[in-house]
Amino acid sequence: MKNRIKKATTHTVQNEGLLFEVSRPGRTGYSLSQLDVPEQTEEMIERRLLRDDDLAGMPELSEVDVVRHFTRLSTWNYGVDTGMYPLGSCTMKYNPRLNERIARLDGFAGLHPLTPAPLAQGALEVIRRLEECLTRITGLHAVSLQPAAGAQGEMTGIMMIRQALADRGDPRKKVLIPDSAHGTNPASAIICGYTVHTVRSNAEGGTDLASLREMMTEDVAALMLTNPNTLGKFERNIEEVCRIVHQHGGMVYMDGANMNALVEVARPGDFGVDVMHLNLHKTFSTPHGGGGPGAGPVAARETLEPYLPFPRVVRSKDGSLTLDFDRPKSIGRVRAYFGNFGVLVRALGYILTHGDEGLREATEAAVVNANYIAHNLKDTYDIPYPGRVMHEVIFSDKRQARHGVKNADISKRLIDYGFYPPTMSFPLIVQGAIMVEPTETEGREELDLFIAAMKAINEEAAEDPEILRHAPHTTKVGRLDEVAAARKPVLRWQPEGRQK
Amino acid sequence: MANIPEDLNYTKDHEWVRVEEKRATVGITDHAQNQLGDVVYVELPKVGDTFEVAEPFGSVESVKAVSEIYMPLGGTVAEVNDSLNDSPEQVNDDPYGDGWMIVIEIENLSQVDSLLNAAEYEDYIKEEGAE
8 A cells, every 4th residue: 555644653652551550559659757646537537437448449659650651641642732633613723832821920820819909900901901802803892701611601692682681571582593503502592591493504504594584583582603604604694694683683692613714804793793702712722622721701792791790890090900790780600700810811912912913814824724725625525515615614525435434434544644633523414524624823734734634535435445444543542432432431440350 | 225114204304203093103214313323322201291393302312413303293202212221222223113212192183294205205315415
């Protein structure tokens, strides 16, 4: 077989036991000084609360055992610091190190969240400045930085809409969501007590206006729209969409998870959106993928501003910043203190180091990169919704399926070629979807390697489909049995002899 | 090509229906299970629950996605296939047999007329695939 793999090669990977298995009796990672006071355990702690099994099964290890174990495990990983991570919809862009450094400054990292406002002016300034930046970027009126993730931002926004409609004496029952929206949108609407109704997409991948007109009745509270949507398409009729919803007294919620395609180019407030969230961990480059933490700020139009979570950071007449808890219409707190503050510091760092022009260039590069991939692969892979895309491109496995090769096989084989797999089988309206989002971070060399890998995999699909069906071959762990893992999960390690 | 038994009725949401007098047995079609991939969990309603036509009555989770399943006819749930709790793979292995999901006590028999027959369902999935 021809060697088509250019980027990746093999390197030594050691066998690795579980810590439980490499344990040796008596080995420790500490050395305590002699106890020089009487031992009082039984008088201090009730007998029934004391363990009598001597922590059976707990691993006994030295410090170097533990450090090497986790360092070796980390080398099996693939992260955005290893190479291109084209996980569509997740915006796995590089996280600039400068922002890490700023977030670790003692004044930020060591500040207690209950520090009185007069002594925490710097931190409050970060919050206020970031709110102002995001207000300007979204074209809306005000921002709350409290929500700690995109989905929490969605829920916060929908709670605000629900409260505003209740105050208007017009509580409603339904939320409309296009079939190209993010999967969390229906969950957020249902948790807020609404029923969800799906609006179909048209052949171009936009909202079908005729369906929307038909479904948009007086009992619809809101339309939740992802723009650009999960087909990587900008909603061309967005103004008309908003007009139809507003005409019937509803509100437009925008899922801003794909805002990295719009920053400094188009503003949701200008095209009629009432409330939206942003994902700082996507668009504004704060680290995620290892569980975050994330941040899902909510931006709202002036009429919805009173419903934002409290406290609000406000500027007093003397220029200092204070906390305003007197917000009678607010939906309340959605998160302790001020959300994930360290993430907010990083996002502000990203915005200020780029400047308006830099942010626009990042947006343009993200869109150019996605279109570069789409253009170079359009003759190799099916693109179910063709034409210009925004920040990501959705392929399907239709052509390769003829050889019995599915999207999962293509994605797993990409690992052998040195790339993280794209998002798969999403959006649901594309059968066999492969969703590729390169982000602006990647240079042309890396994009070309990715394109070459995808083309090579297509050739393999015709010549030797078995190699794809059993990929990856070069990783420490091969293809896992996802079905068995989901049907019969083993959730807890059991010591030898206790296994069921 | 998907297996589409002649003697059943179908919906555009890919449920199959076997109507016997006032009761209807419901499951998802061979085409649907094929599109979903390996089913790992099936969430079903309780006996006695009542739903309107087209209302979701449960969901099917595969390694790819979670999909809702919709009432082909309005009515009350008379039986539930509890064996899918432990063996969801029956939906893949035998969608029209052991993979059945619920039996409905039909509320309004006239709704049966709006279901698709086998030929109509076959045309519908061809159309969907061509899009």
